Amino acid sequence: MSQASISELSPGLITLVGVLDYSSAPVLRKQGARLIKGGAAAACVIDCAGVVKSSSVGVSLLLAFMRDAKAAGKTLSIKGLPSDMREIANVCGLLEILPQQA
């Protein structure tokens, strides 16, 4: 079973930690949606620095969180994108679409 979690460290700062794969993703998807929709902050940051390993499903999670933020009228940015997620995003033409913090 994959070890992964998502939590809100401080208002608007959401951390994604562990192995993002096909077994961990469905739960992370639901928990992340609740955090983004239910949080008080108007701007969300997804911190991926704690991601140990990710397949394409991790990049899909970020896209799903972007849709949640858009639906809730919030802004969302991504920081700490690890190299495997960056490579997947690059091959799939997503580097310009994912809102990464400088």
Next chain:
Amino acid sequence: MSAESPYAVELKGVSFKRGERDIFKNVDIHIPRGKVTGIMGPSGCGKTTLLRLIAAELMPSQGEVRVNGLNLPSLSRGELFDMRKQMGVLFQSGALFTDLDVFENVAFPLRVHTQLPEEMIRDIVLMKLQAVGLRGAVELMPDELSGGMKRRVALARAIVLDPQILIYDEPFVGQDPIAMGVLVRLIRLLNDALGITSIVVSHDLAETASIADYLYVVGDTQVLGQGTPAELMDSDNPRIRQFMQGTPDGPVPFHFPADNYRDDLLRGR
């Protein structure tokens, strides 16, 4: 061999027979992790059989086939099922489902093997189709695609579960030069960017040699030679030279073993 081994796939002393006929006798092959390895040889030499041994569709009559350290013949059915999820295979035929559109063809492994919600299935299908340049073809049916496009859709499907090992069975057969160039570029890109171990089973010398980091030449039930493409091009071994230079006859005979021709004809039926 652990997951940290430099080899993703190892065949040790593998023999395989079809009836009384030896296809492989005591073959050793080591596929380096994260590299493109070409397995080449003349038609009928057992390349596809080798692929099927690695994919655990066939079991050797002797020897070990290790994938990520696990000996396939000793695994249970459930363990084999899990192991196969780590492997993508691009079949020679493409093997697309003719009654499903491009989207559903690529989505199929996600629907079978995962519990992802529909929105994430859509993301991943579109990502993979974007990677092979066919996101715009998502609603087309297979019979509306050219041969090269079918092969690329099949490639998108083969990588949809992010396999660690990707096996290409004769990927260049029947492709025009442009489609072939696209495939060569994609195989290299996916290998390097995603850290996949790629195994290209092919008899197309120029294309395979152009992307492979390492080559095996198989024939006559054995590994005839191995090395980098440059090393094999310069090989002194007459069998390797025959294959690499494409001469019809040599140590690997043009004729399949047969009775004396004259006797065969004059014997009548």
